[in-house]
Amino acid sequence: MILQVDNPVVEVHDLTVSYDRKPVLWGIDLTLPAGSLVGVIGPNGAGKSTLVKAMMDLLPTGSGYVRIFGKSINEVRKRISYVPQRESVDWDFPASVFDVVLMGRYGKLGLFSRPRKADKDAAMEALVKVGMESFAKRQISQLSGGQQQRVFLARALAQNADIYFMDEPFAGVDIATETAIIELLRIMREQGKTVIVVHHDLQSAAEYFDWVVLLNMRLVASGPTGVALTQELLEQTYGGKLTVLSKVGDLLRKQDFPSREVKS
Amino acid sequence: MDAFLEFFSFADANVRYVTIGSVLLAASSAVVGCFTYLRKRALVGDAVAHAVLPGVCLAFILSGTKNPFILLIGAFITGWLSLICIDFITSRSRIKEDTAIGLVLSVFFGIGILLLTAIQHSGNAAQSGLDKFLFGKAASLVGEDLIAFSVVAVVLLVSTIVFYKELTLLCFDQAYARTIGFPVRALELLLTTLTVFAVVVGIQAVGVVLMAAMLITPAAAARFWTDRLPVMLVLSALMGAFSGIAGAFVSYTAPAMPTGPWIVLIISMIAILSFALAPSKGWVARIIRQRRNRSQMLEENLLKLLYHLGEQKQAYTAVHTLQELLQRRAMPEKQARAGLHKLRNQGYVKKLPEGWQLTTQGQRRGQRVVRLHRLWELYLTQYLHLASDHVHEDAETIEHIITPELEQKLMEELSFPVLDPHSSRIP
Ligand SMILES: Nc1ncnc2c1ncn2[C@@H]1O[C@H](COP(=O)(O)OP(=O)(O)O)[C@@H](O)[C@H]1O
Ligand SMILES: [Mg+2]
Numbered sequence: 001m002i003l004q005v006d007n008p009v010v011e012v013h014d015l016t017v018s019y020d021r022k023p024v025l026w027g028i029d030l031t032l033p034a035g036s037l038v039g040v041i042g043p044n045g046a047g048k049s050t051l052v053k054a055m056m057d058l059l060p061t062g063s064g065y066v067r068i069f070g071k072s073i074n075e076v077r078k079r080i081s082y083v084p085q086r087e088s089v090d091w092d093f094p095a096s097v098f099d100v101v102l103m104g105r106y107g108k109l110g111l112f113s114r115p116r117k118a119d120k121d122a123a124m125e126a127l128v129k130v131g132m133e134s135f136a137k138r139q140i141s142q143l144s145g146g147q148q149q150r151v152f153l154a155r156a157l158a159q160n161a162d163i164y165f166m167d168e169p170f171a172g173v174d175i176a177t178e179t180a181i182i183e184l185l186r187i188m189r190e191q192g193k194t195v196i197v198v199h200h201d202l203q204s205a206a207e208y209f210d211w212v213v214l215l216n217m218r219l220v221a222s223g224p225t226g227v228a229l230t231q232e233l234l235e236q237t238y239g240g241k242l243t244v245l246s247k248v249g250d251l252l253r254k255q256d257f258p259s260r261e262v263k264s
Numbered sequence: 265m266d267a268f269l270e271f272f273s274f275a276d277a278n279v280r281y282v283t284i285g286s287v288l289l290a291a292s293s294a295v296v297g298c299f300t301y302l303r304k305r306a307l308v309g310d311a312v313a314h315a316v317l318p319g320v321c322l323a324f325i326l327s328g329t330k331n332p333f334i335l336l337i338g339a340f341i342t343g344w345l346s347l348i349c350i351d352f353i354t355s356r357s358r359i360k361e362d363t364a365i366g367l368v369l370s371v372f373f374g375i376g377i378l379l380l381t382a383i384q385h386s387g388n389a390a391q392s393g394l395d396k397f398l399f400g401k402a403a404s405l406v407g408e409d410l411i412a413f414s415v416v417a418v419v420l421l422v423s424t425i426v427f428y429k430e431l432t433l434l435c436f437d438q439a440y441a442r443t444i445g446f447p448v449r450a451l452e453l454l455l456t457t458l459t460v461f462a463v464v465v466g467i468q469a470v471g472v473v474l475m476a477a478m479l480i481t482p483a484a485a486a487r488f489w490t491d492r493l494p495v496m497l498v499l500s501a502l503m504g505a506f507s508g509i510a511g512a513f514v515s516y517t518a519p520a521m522p523t524g525p526w527i528v529l530i531i532s533m534i535a536i537l538s539f540a541l542a543p544s545k546g547w548v549a550r551i552i553r554q555r556r557n558r559s560q561m562l563e564e565n566l567l568k569l570l571y572h573l574g575e576q577k578q579a580y581t582a583v584h585t586l587q588e589l590l591q592r593r594a595m596p597e598k599q600a601r602a603g604l605h606k607l608r609n610q611g612y613v614k615k616l617p618e619g620w621q622l623t624t625q626g627q628r629r630g631q632r633v634v635r636l637h638r639l640w641e642l643y644l645t646q647y648l649h650l651a652s653d654h655v656h657e658d659a660e661t662i663e664h665i666i667t668p669e670l671e672q673k674l675m676e677e678l679s680f681p682v683l684d685p686h687s688s689r690i691p
Contacts, residue, residue, distance in 0.1 A: 020358065053439070056439075056442075056443050057442075058439050058442055058443065074445070077443070077444060077445035078445070080443065081443075082439070082440060082443040084437065084439055084440060088437070088439065089436060089437045090304075090436075093302065093435070093436050094302075094487065094490065094491050094492055094493045094496050095432075095436065095491075095492075095493060096491075096492070099493075100436070103433055103436070103437070103440070106429060106430075106433055106441075106444055106446070107444030107445055107446075109429075111427075111430060111446075111447075112426065114429065115429075139491040141491075155440075159444070
């Protein structure tokens with residue numbers, strides 16, 4: 001159940017990603033349609049974060065390639081925005097909410113230049129969108145989990161990108177925040193942006209997304225929510241670990257085997 | 265006092281060299297250290313500091329001179345090499361970074377000591393003084409050193425200002441920095457180079473063993489006082505500069521005292537003081553806060569008690585003796601008495617010959633505590649489905665911390681209730 005689309009915004013071709021020689025994603029091959037809200041779904045340790053990081057070129061890939069807007073990611077960085085998992089940074093860093101959101105403008109600014117008035121306006125607008133404007137001066141360590149998530153979201157919004165990759169934006173946030181965020185994502189979709197969200201709650205997935213990617217070490221399904229989010233495919237995604245696959249991965253690591261033969 | 269004036273007149277050229285050198289070194293390495301600290305790479309600084317020793321020795325062996333520039337080039341090369349080794353080991357093997365750092369540090373330092381010993385036994389007359397790299401010798405700084413110091417200090421300060429935005433993002437969220445197209449590898453390289461620079465220059469003054477402290481301690485101390493990075497940078501530089509001057513002064517008044525170790529000692533004392541005294545994060549502030557909370561709880565409990573007794577009799581201005589209060593709620597008599605006197609001074613109770621009476625303000629505050637207590641009990645039973653006999657203990661603490669906004673919200677969520685779970689009226 002892997003549907004490919006024409007003129008995809010994201011194309012992942014035969015992607016294999018390994019940590020320390022052990023592959024955790026095997027031969028992922030998918031395309032995503034423009035202007036959609038995509039959910040990446042799978043159990044813990046399925047490789048969802050890994051897939052997103054590999055798409056953003058944050059990890060060395062064993063084989064395959066990723067194309068965004070038909071180009072390699074380094075050519076389109078300015079049109080892409082990444083919302084990492086909230087736990088990936090130390091929130092005790094000496095910075096205010098506004099400082100962090102302003103970082104969303106750094107990519108556009110380039111090296112050496114300081115944020116200008118327009119950048120500060122953009123950061124403030126982004127804060128208003130996530131309903132955090134009254135927290136602008138607050139030290140980031142004093143935020144709740146939901147507020148931290150909103151700050152990360154605001155930083156991404158300040159980038160004004162065309163495609164957004166979000167790793168678990170709903171993890172550990174309250175219902176009110178979740179509703180506010182999904183509302184925001186829908187508005188972004190209306191504006192023609194593509195939003196790719198790592199998500200683990202099956203209940204809400206059907207309601208939130210119009211395209212889902214089911215993942216568990218390999219790609220189980222990729223298609224419109226209506227056809228791809230079925231009981232049978234979910235069972236394949238969540239049911240039992242692929243013990244053979246992960247054993248083979250261990251072997252590759254222990255014996256220092258490349259996961260692909262080196263082409264000469 | 266004389267020594268003080270003499271020192272600070274800076275009439276003596278030697279005093280000038282030592283002081284300016286120490287200040288430049290301490291302030292500039294503190295600024296670079298802030299970023300190292302925030303990147304949680306404190307140990308790396310230590311490794312580099314130790315790894316420069318073999319470089320210094322090799323440079324001496326090869327060149328046969330003690331020209332500071334040649335020795336520093338040697339130091340720079342091995343300092344750099346050690347970082348590359350750490351990087352290589354962590355990326356190419358399953359050894360964790362802290363282990364790799366320890367490994368590299370001890371191997372490089374070991375080789376350095378070996379070379380140093382060999383040189384000392386070689387009978388080369390020029391070698392005397394080379395061991396100053398071990399513990400530093402700020403007191404022997406000369407004009408020539410000062411030029412090198414100033415150049416490096418300016419390079420360090422200017423680089424951190426020019427790359428402020430980039431270094432900040434690198435320290436806060438490296439993955440994000442990469443996704444927006446920052447040259448993360450190059451920035452890492454830059455920060456590493458700055459660290460090596462700071463170390464290489466600093467070792468002349470404080471030596472390899474103590475150099476890491478010059479990088480990290482001011483940053484850690486400054487972090488206690490502020491939540492803003494620009495302030496932290498300035499503060500750490502000032503703290504570094506102060507310890508530089510103070511260290512130079514100590515060794516001036518007592519020539520037997522080594523400057524470098526004194527600088528480190530003083531910056532460490534500043535760090536300890538910061539840990540103890542910093543507002544809100546410091547140890548003393550925490551104790552004061554806890555004490556204030558305790559006395560607030562005691563006072564509010566007394567007001568609540570008087571209110572409860574009044575509620576029973578339906579007469580809130582009734583007068584109660586201390587004994588009555590203690591019968592109703594066990595607490596140390598001395599504390600209760602002290603609390604009541606404090607409440608009297610604040611105008612919440614009156615002391616009459618027969619006992620204690622609530623003032624109008626006292627009634628209000630007592631009523632509020634009772635209301636919050638009962639509201640919270642109700643909230644716990646309704647929203648957390650706790651049994652009504654399990655909620656009292658929780659409410660005993662929560663009643664003291666609920667803010668007026670939260671109170672309003674509670675009232676709304678419970679749709680302005682009248683009775684608590686024990687069927688007492690919510691006042
Ligand atoms: N930095 C890493 N080094 C080694 N293994 C990793 C690393 N990050 C993740 N893994 C492993 O890769 C697998 C996929 O992880 P991840 O992508 O984080 O899963 P998910 O986000 O779906 O929970 C897991 O088995 C995890 O243990
Ligand atoms: Mg994950």
